[in-house]
Amino acid sequence: MLISRDQIKQYHNEGFLMVENLLTDQEVSDFLNHESKPKPEDWQKGLRTHTTDPQWQYLATHPNITGITSQLLNGDPQIVQSMYLNKQPDGGTGIAIHQDTHYIKNEPNTLMACWVAMDDTDPENGGLCVVPGSNLKGLQSAHKNLNNSEHTSWETDYEMQDKNGKKWTERLHSFEMDDVGPDEILKLTVPRGGGVFFTGLTIHGSYANQSPDRIRRAFAIHYVKNGTWVFRTDIQELTSSLR
Numbered sequence: 001m002l003i004s005r006d007q008i009k010q011y012h013n014e015g016f017l018m019v020e021n022l023l024t025d026q027e028v029s030d031f032l033n034h035e036s037k038p039k040p041e042d043w044q045k046g047l048r049t050h051t052t053d054p055q056w057q058y059l060a061t062h063p064n065i066t067g068i069t070s071q072l073l074n075g076d077p078q079i080v081q082s083m084y085l086n087k088q089p090d091g092g093t094g095i096a097i098h099q100d101t102h103y104i105k106n107e108p109n110t111l112m113a114c115w116v117a118m119d120d121t122d123p124e125n126g127g128l129c130v131v132p133g134s135n136l137k138g139l140q141s142a143h144k145n146l147n148n149s150e151h152t153s154w155e156t157d158y159e160m161q162d163k164n165g166k167k168w169t170e171r172l173h174s175f176e177m178d179d180v181g182p183d184e185i186l187k188l189t190v191p192r193g194g195g196v197f198f199t200g201l202t203i204h205g206s207y208a209n210q211s212p213d214r215i216r217r218a219f220a221i222h223y224v225k226n227g228t229w230v231f232r233t234d235i236q237e238l239t240s241s242l243r
């Protein structure tokens, strides 16, 4: 899948790019059927299930996704992490409005994501939100999210390591940006199989699923450009996005 120069420009200016039909209906159904089946206890490999589960690997290395990612990164993407975000109807919580670079320090900062809708998603069922242009303002200040009714709240220690082997521990928590007003937040409508590419500095997140009966499922993959150093040791071992 090739994107146009205007789309690449939009991604760099606005910090995000929505593309429909990244996956076919059949590919989405295959993944959801796979997820609905019982799994062995140790099946989930932290944020690296794409290294062990063929269906997760299929999505993380999908040529439509990695082809566009290559064009946006202007280089070879390496997979950092993958996540399945299953938000239940009637109040399932979202991830507070944040920048991914707070969670995944990397050098040089080439971090980006592809978020793929596994259902028709919109503001009612807790669809993805972005702050257009926020990618141009650098890493901004954030606090620990405390609003548990809309967003998940957590705190965990992570082991970090630099290129020279120096190790230390950093406490990360559910980040929420300090200075984002409600009118800056764009609530996207993304159809099943469509996706949103966004940079590691683009402010984004989602709110609770207010729909009484519509689930909101999404699959997100985070990439860096080949040659980037990722500090967190749990996701430091990068995987090639080329099958």
Ligand SMILES: O=C(O)CCC(=O)C(=O)O
Pocket: 085, 094, 095, 100, 113, 115, 128, 204, 205, 206, 218, 220
């Ligand atoms: O799906 C969501 O609720 C937010 C996803 C997100 O924050 C991410 O993919 O980095």
